[in-house]
Amino acid sequence: MAKTVDEALFKITPQIQKLSKICEENNAIDKELFTKYEVKRGLRDLNGKGVLAGLTNVSDVHAKEIIDGKEVPCPGSLYYRGYNIxxxxxxxxxxxxxxxxxxxxxxxxxxxxxxxxxxxxxxxxxxxxxxxxxxxxxxxxxxxxxxxxxxxxxxxxxxxxxxxxxxxxxxxxxxxxxxxxxxxxxxxxxxxxxxxxxxxxxxxxxxxxxxxxxxxxxxxxxxxxxxxxxxxxxxxxxxxxxxxxxxxxxxxxxxxxxxxxxxxxxxxxxxxxxxxxxxxxxxGGANIKVVKMFEDMKAQLNDWADEDEVKDYLSRLLDKQAFDKKGLIYGMGHAVYSISDPRAEIFKVFVEKLAKEKGYEKEYALYELVERLGPQVIGEKRKIYKGVNANVDFYSGLVYSMLGLPPALYTPIFAAARVVGWxxxxxxxxxxVDKIIRPAYKALAGHKEYVKLEDR
Structure with a gap:
């Protein structure tokens, strides 16, 4: 019986598995080389500071102050065209x-x-x-x-x-x-x-x-x-x-x-x-991950208010033993902010009000507990180059769920707003700027002589 088009297109065959291993082996780069050649992975340094790639008047994210000639983390601020959010x-x-x-x-x-x-x-x-x-x-x-x-x-x-x-x-x-x-x-x-x-x-x-x-x-x-x-x-x-x-x-x-x-x-x-x-x-898809993480957490916890039990779950998250086993506490940490995300702070005020109106006090208390314990657990498990705080995605998913919005629209709602910024x-x-953006990548592969097919 001939294979259908669907079977041919969507099945990961043994041949593809074999080729994927070859692909992984020939694409792997020693992480130490990024340090050796001073490559800023993610276009950010170890402290989270981004590589300067352009100029803008549209908005500004402020998370550090200069004190005595040194950069010092400060509560985060977001400015739209110079106005504080x-x-x-x-x-x-x-x-x-x-x-x-x-x-x-x-x-x-x-x-x-x-x-x-x-x-x-x-x-x-x-x-x-x-x-x-x-x-x-x-x-x-x-x-x-x-x-x-x-x-x-x-x-x-x-x-x-x-x-x-x-x-x-x-x-x-x-x-x-x-x-x-x-x-x-x-x-x-x-x-x-x-x-x-x-x-x-x-x-x-x-x-x-x-x-x-x-x-x-x-x-x-x-x-x-x-x-x-x-x-x-x-x-x-x-x-x-x-x-x-x-x-x-x-x-x-x-x-x-x-x-x-x-x-x-x-x-x-x-x-x-x-x-x-x-x-x-x-x-933008992080808010869905936060909601799903909390759903898994609530299903596994016997007492949502038990700090030791919550802390143990967060430890298992970081050890890749819980939820999606990615080793992340979704909604915690940000590429720029180290003390606080101003958007999360604004959200939190309304989350509390909405939680009381909608009868979500218990869920809100769990979110607050994770917000407090998360940085502690991350500090115990990981080397932190800058502070860790709850970001806007931490609370946005909870807000959307209390509003009765379907999870399928969480990220699109983000996009409905961000299309203005874009x-x-x-x-x-x-x-x-009338110049195409083209950063440099250092080539690691040595030059090789071509080998004819019949000689390989």
């Missing part, structure tokens, strides 16, 4: 309006909008909350994917085909494309989720966004069959979008945006590349 959040919360549109304007155009400018910008986004005719049927509904990041990326790439000026990289045209994607992203995300559920036998409902609603409100409205949500839910989701909007030019997906933009390619390809980066569990950085790269 805590001040921005407090500003729109105290004014009782949603922040996504205001902060998106700030990141894209470099200044806080006036009331009139904000209203006009909101109307501009509303005009673009639409997809090409039959796009949902012809693209989103066909070959729906269980992974929403892949589904959205495919939709973004398909939008290229509907754009008569897809390859025009002038600033006005790229700004138009970016505004379109910022406005369309919630639909690509939610409709992709519903399309897959429909494929799996559930009811299909596709709601058009409402012009009077904010981005956060529309996401919740389009997502839920009854279209209902509370004001608190919308405000917390809105705040989450603001906190995830940008994080300096060096984070993996934003650096990807700069790299791909520097090649001269189109906006759709650039955003799809950034999406591929953000999907990774070491980047847009700002793409525009900045196009405006200031």
């Amino acid at each position: 805590k001040d921005l959040v407090n500003g729109f919360l105290s004014a009782h309006h949603f922040g996504f549109e205001e902060i998106a304007y700030l990141l894209l155009f470099g200044e806080l909008p006036t009331k009139k400018q904000l209203e006009e910008f909101h109307d501009l986004l509303v005009e673009r909350r639409t997809l090409p005719p039959n796009f949902v049927r012809d693209v989103i509904m066909k070959a729906s994917s269980p992974d929403m990041m892949n589904s959205i990326s495919r939709s973004i790439l398909q939008l290229y085909s509907y754009d008569e000026k897809a390859d025009d990289t002038s600033i006005p045209n790229v700004l138009r494309q970016c505004l379109n994607l910022i406005s369309q992203f919630p639909m690509l995300m939610v409709y992709g989720y519903h399309a897959y559920n429909y494929k799996m036998g559930e009811d299909l409902f596709i709601y058009a966004p409402k012009p009077e609603l904010s981005t956060a409100e529309n996401i919740l409205m389009m997502l839920r069959e009854d279209r209902k949500y509370t004001e608190l839910e919308a405000k917390i989701l809105d705040m989450a979008l603001v906190l995830h909007m940008d994080h300096g030019g060096g984070n993996n997906s934003t650096f990807t945006t700069h790299v791909v933009t520097s090649s001269g390619t189109d906006t759709y390809s650039t955003m799809a590349a950034a999406m591929a980066s953000l999907k990774g569990p070491k980047h 847009s700002a950085h793409r525009l900045e790269e196009l405006k200031n």
